[in-house]
Structures are given as structure tokens and as C-alpha cells.
Amino acid sequence: MQTAHVPGLIAVVGVTLVTLAIGIWGLRISRTTSDFFVASRTVGPRLNASAIGGEYLSAASFLGIAGLLLVGGADMLWYPVGWTAGYLVLLVLVAAPLRRSGAYTLPDFAQARLSSKAVRTACSVLVVGIGWLYLIPQFEGAGFTLRAAIGAPEWAGPVIVAAVVLANVSSGGMRSVTFVQAFQYWLKLTAILFPAAVLVVVWLGDGRPAGPISGDDWSMPVASGATGLYATYSLILALFLGTMGLPHVVVRFYTNPDGRGARRTTVAVLALLGLFYLWPPVYAALGRVYGDRILAEGRHNVLVLELPRAMIDGIGAELLTGLVTAGAFAAFLSTSSGLAIAVSGVISQDVTGRWLRGYGERRGVAAFRLAAVVSVGVPLVVSLVAQNIGVAESVGLAFAVAASTFGPLLVLGIWWRGLTAAGALAGLAAGGVGAGGAAILSIAGISATGWGGALLGQPAAWSVPLAVVVMVVVSRLTAHRAPAHARQFLVRLHTPEWLDLPTR
Amino acid sequence: MWTPWRRRGHLGTEADRAAFRALHQASLASPALREGLTTESAERAIRHLRALLGTPALALTDTATVLAWDGMGGGHHADQAAILTHVAVERSSTRTAERGHLHCDRAGCPVRAAVISPLVVEGRALGTVQAFAPTISAGLVRATEEVAQWVSGQLELAELDAHRNRLIEAEVRALRAQISPHFIYNSLGAIASFVRTDPDRARQLLLEFADFTRYSFRRHGEYTTLAEELRSIERYLLLEQARFGDRLQVTLNIAPEVLTVVVPFLCIQPLVENAVRHGLERAEGTGHLRIVAHDRGPDAVLEVEDDGVGEDPERVRRALAGDAGLDSVGLGNVDARLRATFGDEHGLVVETAPGAGTKVIVRVPKFAPGVSADPLPGIETRGTER
Numbered sequence: 032m033q034t035a036h037v038p039g040l041i042a043v044v045g046v047t048l049v050t051l052a053i054g055i056w057g058l059r060i061s062r063t064t065s066d067f068f069v070a071s072r073t074v075g076p077r078l079n080a081s082a083i084g085g086e087y088l089s090a091a092s093f094l095g096i097a098g099l100l101l102v103g104g105a106d107m108l109w110y111p112v113g114w115t116a117g118y119l120v121l122l123v124l125v126a127a128p129l130r131r132s133g134a135y136t137l138p139d140f141a142q143a144r145l146s147s148k149a150v151r152t153a154c155s156v157l158v159v160g161i162g163w164l165y166l167i168p169q170f171e172g173a174g175f176t177l178r179a180a181i182g183a184p185e186w187a188g189p190v191i192v193a194a195v196v197l198a199n200v201s202s203g204g205m206r207s208v209t210f211v212q213a214f215q216y217w218l219k220l221t222a223i224l225f226p227a228a229v230l231v232v233v234w235l236g237d238g239r240p241a242g243p244i245s246g247d248d249w250s251m252p253v254a255s256g257a258t259g260l261y262a263t264y265s266l267i268l269a270l271f272l273g274t275m276g277l278p279h280v281v282v283r284f285y286t287n288p289d290g291r292g293a294r295r296t297t298v299a300v301l302a303l304l305g306l307f308y309l310w311p312p313v314y315a316a317l318g319r320v321y322g323d324r325i326l327a328e329g330r331h332n333v334l335v336l337e338l339p340r341a342m343i344d345g346i347g348a349e350l351l352t353g354l355v356t357a358g359a360f361a362a363f364l365s366t367s368s369g370l371a372i373a374v375s376g377v378i379s380q381d382v383t384g385r386w387l388r389g390y391g392e393r394r395g396v397a398a399f400r401l402a403a404v405v406s407v408g409v410p411l412v413v414s415l416v417a418q419n420i421g422v423a424e425s426v427g428l429a430f431a432v433a434a435s436t437f438g439p440l441l442v443l444g445i446w447w448r449g450l451t452a453a454g455a456l457a458g459l460a461a462g463g464v465g466a467g468g469a470a471i472l473s474i475a476g477i478s479a480t481g482w483g484g485a486l487l488g489q490p491a492a493w494s495v496p497l498a499v500v501v502m503v504v505v506s507r508l509t510a511h512r513a514p515a516h517a518r519q520f521l522v523r524l525h526t527p528e529w530l531d532l533p534t535r
Numbered sequence: 536m537w538t539p540w541r542r543r544g545h546l547g548t549e550a551d552r553a554a555f556r557a558l559h560q561a562s563l564a565s566p567a568l569r570e571g572l573t574t575e576s577a578e579r580a581i582r583h584l585r586a587l588l589g590t591p592a593l594a595l596t597d598t599a600t601v602l603a604w605d606g607m608g609g610g611h612h613a614d615q616a617a618i619l620t621h622v623a624v625e626r627s628s629t630r631t632a633e634r635g636h637l638h639c640d641r642a643g644c645p646v647r648a649a650v651i652s653p654l655v656v657e658g659r660a661l662g663t664v665q666a667f668a669p670t671i672s673a674g675l676v677r678a679t680e681e682v683a684q685w686v687s688g689q690l691e692l693a694e695l696d697a698h699r700n701r702l703i704e705a706e707v708r709a710l711r712a713q714i715s716p717h718f719i720y721n722s723l724g725a726i727a728s729f730v731r732t733d734p735d736r737a738r739q740l741l742l743e744f745a746d747f748t749r750y751s752f753r754r755h756g757e758y759t760t761l762a763e764e765l766r767s768i769e770r771y772l773l774l775e776q777a778r779f780g781d782r783l784q785v786t787l788n789i790a791p792e793v794l795t796v797v798v799p800f801l802c803i804q805p806l807v808e809n810a811v812r813h814g815l816e817r818a819e820g821t822g823h824l825r826i827v828a829h830d831r832g833p834d835a836v837l838e839v840e841d842d843g844v845g846e847d848p849e850r851v852r853r854a855l856a857g858d859a860g861l862d863s864v865g866l867g868n869v870d871a872r873l874r875a876t877f878g879d880e881h882g883l884v885v886e887t888a889p890g891a892g893t894k895v896i897v898r899v900p901k902f903a904p905g906v907s908a909d910p911l912p913g914i915e916t917r918g919t920e921r
């Protein structure tokens with residue numbers, strides 16, 4: 032243990048303890064008779080938006096972007112742009128109708144819309160797959176963050192994060208989850224904004240030195256060559272359509288009281304994410320000036336953690352390092368908790384809940400705990416076995432799978448009454464096998480060069496259209512089997528709640 | 536699950552297979568018919584019924600008009616089918632119609648003769664099944680009769696379902712009415728006692744009382760959100776507190792995430808009323824009431840707990856089983872409705888013993904197919920964040 036590790040250690044232990052304490056004891060907000068009229072007040076859009084932001088801003092946002100920008104240049108800005116703009120698509124096409132459908136999870140929506148157990152099962156499988164794909168990079172990121180912050184071995188980070196998340200989720204950590212996640216957003220924003228502001232002041236004080244001139248390549252918004260252009264467009268498509276298919280984002284919309292609330296929440300999320308994503312590029316730009324050593328040692332992944340020490344000395348650097356470490360660790364914990372809750376919810380509904388059917392009243396709790404173990408355990412093992420997956424890239428793959436499966440399902444399910452169960456199933460299979468297969472090959476470390484590599488690394492540009500076409504064509508072929516209530520259901524999805532519909 | 540290769544291996548003779556096919560078609564038609572005889576259900580079922588009979592055209596009618604027509608000739612024979620309906624319905628017996636009744640100038644139209652069999656439920660004809668073919672055979676008459684009888688059976692079951700639902704609805708209405716005399720009398724008495732000493736509070740309480748009754752007596756809608764239900768409970772507690780003063784201590788601990796959960800209308804309020812009535816009114820000194828709602832992933836868990844006199848578990852078991860002679864009238868009704876809405880694993884759980892207080896636990900899924908809240912028109916609730 033070196034003295035350099037002290038602030039990181041304090042930050043990690045502090046965030047862990049606070050998270051565990053909140054999970055175990057809960058924020059006991061009890062109301063007694065004098066003020067209990069507050070008890071039935073639903074969660075407002077701003078609070079809910081903060082909570083979504085807290086859950087959504089993952090390790091990839093906090094650490095990944097700055098590192099990618101430092102190495103890859105301006106075309107990597109599409110990651111933060113896409114992660115934000117996904118909510119714009121969500122706002123315009125999905126948010127309010129999804130809320131009005133009454134669905135809690137994506138499988139719920141599929142079942143309500145298509146009345147098909149088979150489609151529900153397919154969606155459950157996809158939710159689990161996407162959740163795992165998204166959890167793996169969180170655990171990976173925790174590994175190298177802990178190594179950089181406290182010099183822990185690579186396996187320690189994933190194990191600690193998984194253990195905290197598991198303890199939290201299975202002890203009923205959903206208590207006051209909205210407040211906790213909202214707090215996490217503001218913690219993360221502070222942890223990235225405050226150090227950035229200090230470092231910018233330092234940079235101004237140094238006489239605004241410029242970074243090394245490395246030609247036009249770094250500042251190009253599109254990667255070079257035809258494959259680069261393809262990869263950029265593919266990434267944009269994946270991120271724009273993928274957000275609506277993320278299991279932990281969708282379940283949060285259930286907390287909104289109505290469709291209007293869902294829309295207002297989404298607008299607030301856009302603002303909050305926009306505010307957050309201004310700052311990682313600042314780290315990258317400063318890293319170009321001060322981060323030569325970090326880049327040379329190949330530690331661009333932890334640029335955000337290393338930059339304060341690279342720029343200033345003394346106690347100030349230690350404090351800033353502690354703050355960014357706390358933010359990064361909060362990012363792992365909140366995103367992983369959100370994903371673990373969403374994934375174990377689906378597993379306990381559709382798998383373990385059925386296994387334990389005979390266990391009576393305790394079944395719900397037991398099923399959920401078992402599901403939590405499965406949903407955290409599998410990605411933990413994968414992240415320990417498969418080393419060195421790029422955090423932002425593999426989150427990008429999770430987005431690609433979501434965009435190729437739930438994207439078409441939600442958009443067509445909400446806006447096209449012709450969708451049939453068979454069509455949805457075929458489309459989910461096409462998109463899921465296509466994008467999912469590409470993702471698994473990438474994680475397994477199989478990579479090709481040239482066009483093969485581009486098509487596998489960024490599958491969305493072909494897998495999304497494929498899924499849409501298959502869904503539409505098979506639905507047309509099975510048009511006679513369209514669900515009888517489709518028209519009525521769509522009317523409900525698109526009618527504001529305050530309109531009293533004459534027919535029920 | 537059947538897979539094609541297994542099907543070939545195990546199903547023996549042609550007769551066996553025909554029987555299986557017939558049963559399969561019948562099972563496909565059954566869910567639609569179990570919803571009663573409507574245009575929509577007839578349209579969904581008729582395809583399978585025609586496959587069962589193997590005729591070129593089939594019609595399902597109510598007592599006056601054609602509800603659904605499958606096969607050829609639907610356009611130009613519908614009016615004749617409606618006329619044929621009358622005869623069969625009036626006589627309540629199977630009739631046949633020949634070419635003379637089915638004028639047709641189109642070449643190749645297979646609708647030349649018809650077998651019309653009435654659908655009789657509880658001695659009353661609801662409609663007919665009409666099978667059309669180029670010629671009538673004794674086999675077709677017999678088959679149509681059998682199909683009509685089977686459909687009648689399904690409709691009878693539908694009628695039973697409807698009866699059961701009406702019964703539950705009647706119970707809900709009874710629940711609404713039950714909130715009544717005691718509570719209204721006591722509340723108004725309590726409010727009256729404030730009119731002189733604290734007119735503002737009296738006015739406030741009267742408004743709460745008005746909102747409370749509007750919610751509880753509302754006529755339409757089967758489901759509501761937990762937020763609405765809790766709001767009404769808050770009003771109820773406020774009124775009870777006006778009466779009991781410090782003798783009634785209430786703690787609410789509600790996870791805001793579960794407020795949007797959809798629950799059957801008036802499914803928590805009776806539990807709270809029970810807790811106040813049976814738990815506190817009989818006990819001496821201060822009574823504590825605790826209402827908790829947790830978020831448990833795909834479920835929401837609600838607990839209503841009091842530290843009153845408690846109850847003999849055996850009596851509670853009988854109340855849940857529907858023994859109406861007991862005090863806890865609401866309990867059995869709420870339990871039945873929760874089970875009917877969300878399935879058997881979502882009934883009430885009651886933990887109690889004499890002298891040990893009572894705790895009622897409800898576990899509600901956040902999503903259940905077909906369950907959605909009905910908005911409450913015209914009520915702009917105070918205390919709501921908009």
C-alpha cells in the first residue's frame with residue numbers, strides 16, 4: 032500500500048459503505064399523521080429524471096469516453112452524442128405510449144401488445160442477454176479502476192462491485208431506490224464537473240498550452256475510409272435506437288404517473304445528460320496536453336482518474352483523485368444495481384418464480400434472491416475470464432443488440448397495428464442472432480480486419496434494417512393472425528389519460 | 536409441446552387422427568366462445584367451427600342478424616340467412632332449407648342448401664349455427680346439431696363466468712355501500728364538534744369527507760392506481776383521527792415507485808378500515824397503525840398492521856374462505872378479487888393471534904395482462920403534484 036492510494040481507498044470504501052447502508056437500512060422516510068398527505072404523491076419528472084440519469088451514466092460514460100476521445104479522436108464524440116440523442120428518439124416515439132401500456136418490463140409490453148407467451152419468452156431472453164452484455168463492461172471497468180486507484184489486483188474490482196450489488200439487491204436494496212439513484216446522478220456530476228473546472232483553471236494558469244499537433248485525423252468527426260464511415264453511421268444507429276431497449280431504463284418509466292409525466296421526465300433526462308456529457312471531452316482535451324505519459328503507458332481507460340495527478344501536485348491532486356474515484360465507483364455501483372434489479376426481475380418472473388412455485392408465500396423473495404445471484408454471477412465470471420474488453424465498445428455492442436431487437440419491436444408495436452406475434456418473433460430472432468452473434472464473437476476475441484471487422488464490430492447498420500424487414504414481411508404474411516385487440520390497444524397507447532374513452 | 540415428428544410416431548389410425556383434429560379445432564374455438572356470443576367472438580371462433588364441419592360456408596347468428604360468416608357467399612346470402620334464423624329460433628329445433636329458400640343466380644356458388652341449428656342456453660335460444668352446402672346429407676344435419684350443442688355448452692359456461700363477475704361486482708357495490716352508516720355518522724359527529732372551536736378545520740374535514748365519498752361511491756371502473764387508493768385512505772384516516780385524536784397513531788411508509796401500480800378498486804381501503812375498527816376501537820389506550828408499501832422488483836408488497844386485540848387465526852381463515860357471518864366482511868371479498876385479478880398466489884396473507892395485533896400482507900404484480908387503471912374523470916385531486 033502506497034500513500035498514493037489513500038484518497039482512492041477512502042473514496043471506494045466510503046461509497047461502498049454508504050451504498051450498503053442505504054440498501055440495508057433504507058432511507059426510512061416514514062410519515063406520521065401530521066404530514067402523511069405526502070405519502071401518495073407520485074415521483075415527479077425532475078426527481079425521476081435524476082434517477083434515470085444516475086442509473087444510466089455508467090462506467091462507459093464516466094471513464095470510457097474520455098479515454099476513447101484521447102486515443103481515437105473526435106469521431107468518438109458520437110458515443111456521448113448518441114447516448115443522449117437516444118432519449119430524443121425515446122421521447123418522440125416511445126416514452127408516453129410505453130407508459131400508457133402499463134408495462135413494467137419489456138416482456139410485459141410484448142405480452143400486452145401481442146398476447147403471446149412465445150414473444151414474451153423471447154423478450155425475456157433478450158433482456159437477460161442485453162443486461163449481461165451491459166454488466167460485463169461495468170465489472171471490467173471496476174477492475175482497472177480499483178487497480179489504478181488503490182493498486183488492487185485486476186479481479187478485485189469485479190468481485191467487490193458484484194458483491195456489493197448482490198448484497199444490496201437481495202437485501203431489498205430497492206428501498207428508496209429513486210432517491211438513491213437521483214443522488215448518484217448529482218454525485219457523478221459533481222465528481223466529474225468540479226475536478227474538470229479546477230483542471231481548466233490550472234490549464235489557464237499554465238498559459239493555455241496547446242497539445243501536440245497530430246494532423247487533422249484527431250479532429251475528424253468520422254473515422255477514416257469507407258469502413259470508418261460505415262462504422263460511424265452504424266454506431267449512430269445503434270445508440271439512437273438502443274436506448275429504448277435497455278432494460279434498466281425502461282423499468283424506471285413505470286414510476287411516472289402517466290404518459291405526460293413520462294415525456295416530461297425524458298425531456299429532463301435530455302437536459303441532465305447533456306450537462307454531464309460536456310465534461311468528459313474536457314478531460315480528453317486536457318489529456319492531449321498533459322497526458323503523454325498516460326497515453327504512452329496505455330492507461331487511457333483511466334485518464335479521468337490519472338489526470339489530476341498529472342496536472343497538479345500535493346494535497347489538491349489527492350483530493351481531486353479521491354473525488355473522481357468516488358464518482359467512477361458510484362457509476363459502477365448504480366448502473367450495475369439498476370441492471371441487476373431489472374435482469375433479476377425478469378428472471379424471477381419468468382424462470383425462478385416458476386421453479387419455486389411450491390414454496391408458498393416466501394416464494395417471491397426466494398425467487399428474487401436466486402435470480403439476483405444468477406444475474407450478477409454470470410457476467411462476473413465472463414468479465415473475469417475474458418480480459419480487456421473495451422468498456423465503451425462493449426457497451427456499444429449492448430446498444431447494438433437492443434437497437435436490433437427491442438428498437439423495431441417497440442417502434443412497430445407502438446406505431447403499426449399490423450404487427451403480429453409471428454412477425455415480432457421472427458424479427459427478434461433475426462436481429463438478436465445477427466447483432467448478438469456479432470457481440471459474442473467480439474467478446475470472445477475473434478476479430479477480423481477490414482470490412483469483416485467493421486461489420487462484426489458495429490453490426491447495427493445491417494442488423495437493425497434486417498430486423499425491421501423481417502418483422503414487417505413476416506407480419507404481412509401472417510396478417511390473419513394479428514391480435515384481435517391491436518386496434519383498441521393502440522388507441523389506448525396514443526390517447527392522453529385525461530380523455531375518458533367511451534369504449535372499454 | 537408437440538413436435539411434428541412425435542405426432543407422426545404416436546397417433547395411430549386415421550380415425551384417431553380425425554378425432555384429434557376435431558378436438559383440436561374445438562379447443563381453438565373454445566376461448567372465443569367463452570367470452571359470450573358477440574360479433575367479435577363469433578368472428579374469432581367461426582373459422583375453427585367451419586374446419587370442424589368441413590362445409591363450404593358457415594354462419595353464426597344471434598336471434599336476428601348474422602354475426603359472422605366464413606367461407607363463400609357471405610355477401611349475397613346474408614339476408615337470407617337472417618330470415619332462416621327466425622324459423623329455427625322460434626321453433627327451437629334444427630331446420631333445413633333447400634334451394635327454394637336460397638335464391639342464387641351465381642354460377643358455382645356452393646350455397647344451395649342449409650342446415651340451421653339453434654343455440655340454446657338455459658332453455659332460451661340465443662342464435663343459430665347455419666351450415667351451407669350444395670346438398671344436405673343426414674350426416675351434415677347430425678354434425679351441425681352436435682356443433683350447435685357444443686357451442687351452446689361453451690356459451691353456457693360464458694354465461695356462468697358472466698354470472699360470477701356480476702356477483703363480484705355486486706360485492707364491490709356492497710363494499711361501497713358498507714363504508715357507510717357508522718363511519719358517516721361518526722365522521723359527521725366529529726366534524727360537528729369542530730364547527731365552533733375550529734371552523735377552518737371543520738371546513739377542511741368536510742371537504743375531505745366529500746372527496747372520500749366521491750371516490751368510494753364511484754360507479755364505474757374496476758381498477759385504480761395505488762396512489763388513488765392511498766389518497767382515499769389518507770382522507771379516511773384524517774377523518775378517523777378527527778374522531779379519535781391522539782388515540783390513533785398512524786405511520787405511513789410508502790415507496791413512491793409503487794404508487795403507479797394498478798390494483799382492484801377498493802382493495803386496500805377495507806383492510807385499513809378493518810385495522811382501525813377491529814384493531815383499535817376495542818383496545819384500550821393508544822392504537823398504532825402502520826401502512827407500508829415496498830418495491831420488490833416485479834412486485835409491490837403492501838402491509839397494513841395494527842397493534843390491536845388481534846384475532847383467532849381460525850376465524851380469519853373462515854373469513855377468507857367467504858364465511859359472511861363474521862365481522863371482517865371486507866377481507867374475504869378483497870381476497871377473492873385479488874385472486875381473480877392476479878392469480879391464486881396473490882391472495883391476502885394475514886398474520887394474527889389473539890392479543891398480538893394483526894398484519895395483512897398483499898403482494899401485487901406491477902404488470903398483469905388486461906389490468907389497467909380507469910381514470911377518475913372530473914376529480915382534480917388536491918395534494919397531487921401536477
